[in-house]
Amino acid sequence: MRQLTQKLKDGSMGVIEVPPPRLSPGRVLVRNHFSLISAGTEGSTVNAARKSLLGKARERPQQVRQVLETLRRQGPTQTYRAVMKKLDAHSPLGYSSAGEVIGVGSGVRGLAVGDFVACGGAGYANHAEIVSVPANLCVKLPAGADLACAAYNTLGAIALQGIRQADLHLGETCVVIGLGLLGQLTALMLRASGVKVVGLDINPRMVEMSGRHCADLAFDSNTPGLPKIVEEASGGVGADAVIIAAATHSLEPINLAGRLLRKRGTVVVVGAVPTGFDREPYFYRKELVLKMSCSYGPGRYDPDYEEKGLDYPAGYVRWTENRNMRAFQEMLHSGRIDTSYLSTHRFRLNDAPAAYDLILNRTEDFLGILLEYDAAGADLETRVEIAGRRRRRELKSGAGVSFIGAGSYAMSHLLPNVADCDGVSLMGVVTSTGTSSRTVAEKYGFRFCSADERDVLDHEDTDTVFIATRHDSHAEFVLKALEESKHVFVEKPLCLTFEERNAIRETYERVQKSLTQPLLMVGFNRRYAPLAVRLKQALGSGPMCLMYRINAGSVPAESWIQDPELGGGRIIGEVCHFVDLMIYLTESLPETVYAALMGDPAETEDTVGITLSFAGGSMGVILYCANGAGSVAKEYLEAYRAGITGILRDFRELEIHGSGRMKRERLLNQDKGQKEMVRQFVSATLGKEGRVIPFREILASTDTSLAVKESLRKRSVVRLRDTPTDVSACAGQFSAQK
Structure with a gap:
């Protein structure tokens, strides 16, 4: 299309x-x-x-x-x-x-x-x-x-919401400042509802047009004596409300509103104007009310309303954005406004x-x-071939890679690194919107873009699928890709529920018995960070104590990440990262989990303390904080073992203490390991040497983050029983998973 x-x-x-x-x-x-x-x-x-x-x-x-x-x-x-x-x-x-x-x-x-x-x-x-x-x-x-x-429709609803904020009644007077499209629609509906309308604008054509079609009186905004004119038009009272539908950086519209309003009148800002009004003599002495009008009305910017379709009861919220749209359309169809x-x-x-x-x-x-538009119909082909595409590499060794989802993280950390791998040809990309899939396809040289994941999953030249969609769809796409015997890389988390986790485990273990034996990888990149690798080398093997502090920062409650159904919350969506790094360093899996939350669990899970015990005798503490200062480094890790202490600061600086002189290493750029992670995974899919995360470690990180939620619910220690405990033999895992 x-x-x-x-x-x-x-x-x-x-x-x-x-x-x-x-x-x-x-x-x-x-x-x-x-x-x-x-x-x-x-x-x-x-x-x-x-x-x-x-x-x-x-x-x-x-x-x-x-x-x-x-x-x-x-x-x-x-x-x-x-x-x-x-x-x-x-x-x-x-x-x-x-x-x-x-x-x-x-x-x-x-x-x-x-x-x-x-x-x-x-x-x-x-x-x-x-x-x-x-x-x-x-x-x-x-x-x-x-x-x-x-x-x-949209502009009509915006204009109508401004009118509702003005709370005008039959016979009252309203001044509309700004007679562009929004102002004209506002004046039309005001006049149709029995309100006297005075229109003001600096454009003489708009003034003339509104005087003929939608306003009882219309003037240039710079007309001398406007306060007196409005007072006479309102029967000696002054304007009951002023609706500002203009767009300007000037304070003149809002100060003009103050001059035109009666005592205790209302100013409603619909357009884009500054609100730094002169307090004296009008706003203060008249006790004027200043209101902002939020776009189409109640429901705007609320994902539960707009995306999930959850309506507000009319008995509590009479006019939502949808009801405003409907009311506007009824006025149009009835002929009350033209x-x-x-x-x-x-x-x-x-x-x-x-x-x-x-x-x-x-x-x-x-x-x-x-x-x-052509009402006869647009082409509904889900797949668009990219003509004259910028091919980075021709297909080698059958290594065709496709993407399902290509948002901000994928564009920054996955796509550039995949495209730089030898032996890779980019096949298809599927995203939630046609514009984003076309953008990615052109930028990185994909053969086609699509709106349907089946175009990728059924594509015979696609051997590996990268999944970088919203968290709620990860399990679905992992299962579909495994069933098609594709190698799978999925961004964290693997899934959101134990039911999804069990389905993935069953499917993965079943397809491992086939000839293809596809790999499954989750984007736990921190274990591939160069300073994390050097920290592990310095610590060696054996029981250790880890303290991991994450200054995560706040995420708005309305964000999809915080939504239990879409993002799973920050524990499921992010804590798995830090658990995986601990598994990598200790070479063992968690056995018990205890978590404590700051604040009301019903309201937030953003700041949590987690204590882990590991099968090999190690212990770890994760302090995940959303209430810290942004100037403090986001991640800080201390590791203690056999007289050695390692301190890792934000994957840019590493200190090793206890083995002679303190050793310090600093990087110019933060490196959390994404490039190396992608390189190792792609190498493994090509049948070459590649260090991928063992499947049972992936399950362990997933189980642990789910167990954190369970511990918070029960307010007790949770024991992990459903996974093997000895992974020391997998520390040097190459090519295939065990």
């Missing part, structure tokens, strides 16, 4: 072929008929993308600070990769559309194939022939609905770049710009 994208690096824009989105639970596949270009939001995005790197930095100082922090922690190589990953990506545009349902995912109620719907949401209702939209971000349209008008005059331009999808040139260059007046 075709989709409009731009690259943030230079602002280049084009309509490209990408795999269509796959049908997922809780989502609806929609064939777009129309999508609306938001001249304000999207124009700003495109304008920023076309600036120089220095210009981009000036516009986004917060992101510059993040880059500098990454540079401090991880060094120039990883910082460069992280920045270029963003700049080189095909970024989707658009967030408001209307079309026909062509697929309904499980769990979706009230929608069927053939229904017409209006859609919203950045990253969902894109400028693309086919879009995948969560159920709560689309509304069913009545028969005979005008799809061109319905495509204003938006037809707003659509000043229409472009075919292939001509979309010209629409943005019009917005940025302002070669003529415009307001609403619609993109129109």
Whole structure:
């Protein structure tokens, strides 16, 4: 299918072929008929993308600070990769559309194939022939609905939420500052609900248009005597509310609102304006109320609502973003508002770049710009061949590698290192969106990109599958790949539950009896870090005491990582890393686990202390903290054995004490072992010498992290019984797993 994208690096824009989105639970596949270009939001995005790197930095100082922090922690190589990953990506545009349902995912109620719907949401209702939209971000349209008008869905909901925040009543007066698309929609709905509307703008064309279509009175914002004009228009009272739908860096709109409002009036900020108002004489003396309007309404930015489809009860939250969309569409279809005059331009999808040139260059007046699609239907081929691909290597020794998932971590640590391995040819890549899979395929020279993992799993030239998706899908893809006798590398964690763990163990042990004997590897990279290897050499073999402190930092509660169903939480998702390094150093598996949590277990598991005992007599303590200072190194490990003490700081510095003079080694860049881990695994898949993690050690790390959760639940020691205990014989494991 075709989709409009731009690259943030230079602002280049084009309509490209990408795999269509796959049908997922809780989502609806929609064939777009129309999508609306938001001249304000999207124009700003495109304008920023076309600036120089220095210009981009000036516009986004917060992101510059993040880059500098990454540079401090991880060094120039990883910082460069992280920045270029963003700049080189095909970024989707658009967030408001209307079309026909062509697929309904499980769990979706009230929608069927053939229904017409209006859609919203950045990253969902894109400028693309086919879009995948969560159920709560689309509304069913009545028969005979005008799809061109319905495509204003998102902006209509944003305008309506601003009106709700103003809490106006019949006969009251509202001033709308900023008469662009959002302001015009706001004025239309206010007037239809019996509110007197005064529109203000600095553009005479917008003033004239609103005076004819949506406002009782309309003026230039710089008109002398505006407070007196508004006072007379409101019967001597003053404006009951001011809704600011403008976008500017100036304080003038909010200070103007203060001058126009009656005592105890309300200012609602819908547009992008600063709020550093003058306290005297208006805001303080009038006791004015300042409110922010959050996009489409309640539910916005809540993954439980938007992604999982969990609705808010109407008795407690009357107007959600979905109900705002529905109310807007009802006003359109009933004829109470007429938006037809707003659509000043229409472009075919292939001509979309010209629409943005019009917005940025302002070669003529415009307001609403619609993109129109071929309603006959887009190609639903899930696989897109990359013509003229940049092949890094031709196929050697049958070593075809494909990826399922290629997010931030894979782009920074897996893909560059896999591509640099000798004897590897990159075959196919599957990601959650067509734009990301196309970006990865072009950047690294894959033969094809796809929306369906079967295109990879059934691909006869794919011998090895790398899995770097969200945690909840790891077990599913591992099992599918093993069943196809593919070598498997999966990012941590291996799985989220004991049931998944048992299924993987059963499948792995069964396929090991086949001729192919595929390898299974989990991305526990720290044991491959050069300083970790040297620490192990210095300590030697035998019982030891380990203390591992992780200054993990906080992760927002709404992040998918914290979601028990998607990410499994930070214990399942991250602690397995540190357990694996302890297994590597001690050459033995954990026997008992005891964990204690700071705070209420029902609220957070971010700060936890874990005590482990190992079969070989070693002991380890993991202190995982989310409440520390960001200036402190993230990882700190102390190891004690037979008069030797090793101190490892953030995989950049190692100290060895107790064997003569203290030895210190420092690295220029942090090296957590990802490159060596990939090199060893790929070498093993080629039948060469390669140090891979024994399967029982993978199971032990997984079991231990699951046992930590169990210990927290029981508030007692948990004994691990279901794994072998002696792994000393596997310390030099090569090629095949035991």
